[in-house]
Amino acid sequence: MYQAKIMALLFVAGDQGIKEKDLVELLEIDSAALRQNLEELQVKLLTDGDSGIQLVNYNSLYKLVTKNEFSELLTKYFKSGLGTKLSQAALEVLSIIAYRQPITRIEIDEIRGVQSSGSLNTLLMRKMIKEHGKKNVPGHPNLYVVTDEFFDYFGIKSLEDLPKIENFEENSNTGEIDGES
Structure with missing residues (x-):
């Protein structure tokens, strides 16, 4: 034992x-x-x-x-990019997708205020997100959603397990985040 x-x-x-x-x-x-x-x-x-x-x-x-x-197998793994941690930018994009899915790259860019295609490519390669159809607007951009790998990576079972966005909004009276003292 x-x-x-x-x-x-x-x-x-x-x-x-x-x-x-x-x-x-x-x-x-x-x-x-x-x-x-x-x-x-x-x-x-x-x-x-x-x-x-x-x-x-x-x-x-x-x-x-x-x-x-x-050693050869592990070298191959790390060269694939699968062994790297997610960057702050990729985590931001991933959280936007999780809370707003299905969502387009343009919509993600508008929320972040910066271009997100690099992070999207990383997340697609890591299979954390996937394309889930096209939005019915001119240009028909791809819609993105999270995958089972997302749930596994964060150890949650469903989107309902994510923290509520309201918990992160600033309290207008104190300037502190709700739930913190």
Whole structure:
């Protein structure tokens, strides 16, 4: 059971890793038992042909990392752009689409006050949004909506789970955002 807990902790810690002394405290286990579990987990992951990760120790800092044999695949992943975080501009465009969908690029540009085609292309490539028909106006521009990847990325099940826009409007009396003190 400790090995599963160790993996869960190291997974959420990501690149930061966790020091041995912190694992001892978090797991409420003595150092010897922790080291034994860490060694067993390290061997288990290294010998498991169906596992793409391994446990490493850098001066009593433990991390889960990918196995070296997957370096070409990971390079391909990062070159694809899929491994990058969304920029502030892309997040702005994505939030506009989520709250106003279906919406055109021109409508997004008008709300933001700047051109948004680069962010739209990024979001389309990341499959966070998709084209959803054409607007029945001259030029018939594409309409955009969010996808299942959007919901997965933000950990929500539906658009109803989004914060209400009213919660972000400034309170005209205090100049503070509603809900903050």
